[in-house]
Amino acid sequence: MVEQSLWMQKVAADPGHSRWYIERFREMARTGNDLAGEARLIDAMASRGARILDAGCGPGRVAGFLATAGHDVVGVDVDPELIEAAEADYPGPRYLVGDLAELDLPARGISDPFDLIVSAGNVMTFVAPSTRVTVLRRLRAHCADNGRAVIGFGADRDYEFGQFLSDAASAGFAVDLLLATWDLRPFTEDSDFLVAVLRSVQFGN
Numbered sequence: 272m273v274e275q276s277l278w279m280q281k282v283a284a285d286p287g288h289s290r291w292y293i294e295r296f297r298e299m300a301r302t303g304n305d306l307a308g309e310a311r312l313i314d315a316m317a318s319r320g321a322r323i324l325d326a327g328c329g330p331g332r333v334a335g336f337l338a339t340a341g342h343d344v345v346g347v348d349v350d351p352e353l354i355e356a357a358e359a360d361y362p363g364p365r366y367l368v369g370d371l372a373e374l375d376l377p378a379r380g381i382s383d384p385f386d387l388i389v390s391a392g393n394v395m396t397f398v399a400p401s402t403r404v405t406v407l408r409r410l411r412a413h414c415a416d417n418g419r420a421v422i423g424f425g426a427d428r429d430y431e432f433g434q435f436l437s438d439a440a441s442a443g444f445a446v447d448l449l450l451a452t453w454d455l456r457p458f459t460e461d462s463d464f465l466v467a468v469l470r471s472v473q474f475g476n
């Protein structure tokens with residue numbers, strides 16, 4: 272067992288939290304908000320029909336867009352209520368409930384590695400802090416050779432960008448590109464958001 276994610280600690284303290292989150296995104300979709308910015312970047316990086324893992328997929332907006340674009344998508348999230356909403360609102364990907372710190376998709380019948388892993392919406396700041404490096408290692412273990420992970424989260428969420436990049440390196444990722452937004456604005460020392468494009472490297476190379 273790993274330490275419970277901060278997200279599920281929030282849900283335990285407020286059982287309405289997941290429902291609130293689901294409805295918030297449903298309302299944004301209804302009122303015409305653009306909910307696919309992150310997914311468009313991932314789609315631009317992917318060859319057609321790529322294998323893509325949405326790590327911490329929540330109610331499915333990113334995974335759903337990518338499946339509609341023709342990719343082979345798996346979405347994993349620790350919150351069963353969000354996975355239920357993803358299945359209802361964005362069918363197409365294969366959705367699984369699970370903690371990223373314990374991610375073992377071959378044990379669940381999904382053995383091929385992923386060309387791309389996306390983790391949008393501050394997921395890395397919601398995993399239990401004691402599991403951050405383990406989560407990054409589990410993501411790295413599910414990447415194809417030369418596969419990439421794109422991970423985005425905001426500043427002032429108790430996970431310093433420098434610490435994250437050091438954790439990613441120790442998990443076997445090299446930095447390809449650092450951005451400040453999902454629409455490709457460059458990362459600077461003043462950026463309050465990080466979108467890290469990481470490449471899976473072979474240990475020992």
Ligand SMILES: C[S@@+](CC[C@H](N)C(=O)[O-])C[C@H]1O[C@@H](n2cnc3c(N)ncnc32)[C@H](O)[C@@H]1O
Nearest residue numbers: 276278327328329349350370371391392397398
């Ligand atoms: C703010 S939501 C973002 C959801 C989705 N990525 C999006 O952008 O719409 C954060 C998500 O991280 C998930 N999460 C947090 N810790 C997790 C963990 N250890 N394993 C899997 N999912 C986790 C939560 O359940 C929640 O869906």
